[in-house]
Amino acid sequence: MARSYVREARRRGLGTRRERIGPVVERLAQEHADAEIALRFRTDLELLVSVMPSAQTTDVNVNRVTPALFEKYRRPEDYLAVPQEELERDIYATGFFRQKAKAIRGTMQMLLEEFDGEVPSRLEDLVRLPGVARKTANVVAAELGHAHGIVVDTHVRRLSQRLGLTRNEDPVKIERDLQRIVPRPDWARFPHLLIWHGRRVCDARRPLCEECVLADLCPSSRVPVVPARVEVTSPVDGD
């Protein structure tokens, strides 16, 4: 169980989660104005296909594979027109290529049978697609402008805990905690902001607290700071 920084925030007099979330989003948005999804795609179908193999690999790896993939496979039918082994070879570099090729083909089949070959934007439809877990569905829905949840990856989990926004370990519970405090219009960009901050500043092993714009709002900051004066913008029910 990770140390709970929720209580630490109270001990340091930093304000409640609801009080701090506004300034946290605002400062991260200023600091990482370029924060966006790192995967490269041009269409809804390319978005879906690039997010699917991104599990257990890096976005950089996926971006190396997808330009050639998207040249060759332009419609759902194209993924079904070749033997599975051929698609496996085409996505080999992303790892777990057999599982991923099977999932992509299953998804293409369902897109054709149930969605007229289009990528649905509703979370409840996306999670029905073979191999599309909630995290993948959340990423796709958010990029399509229909954020139904908040994507929780390793960076989002680590930063949410360090910032004292959640006491939980389980991604589903962390997402629920974040949904309670992050304003809905920010659901899509919030994970990107945390991911980019995690990569650039709040490293897992060596967080650069002395350079961090959140240091006075963060209960796990390693530098001594005067607590920020935060405005209460919404009713506070606990922390």
Ligand code: SF4
């Ligand atoms: S103050 Fe340190 S621990 Fe807190 S978010 Fe910034 S880098 Fe991470």
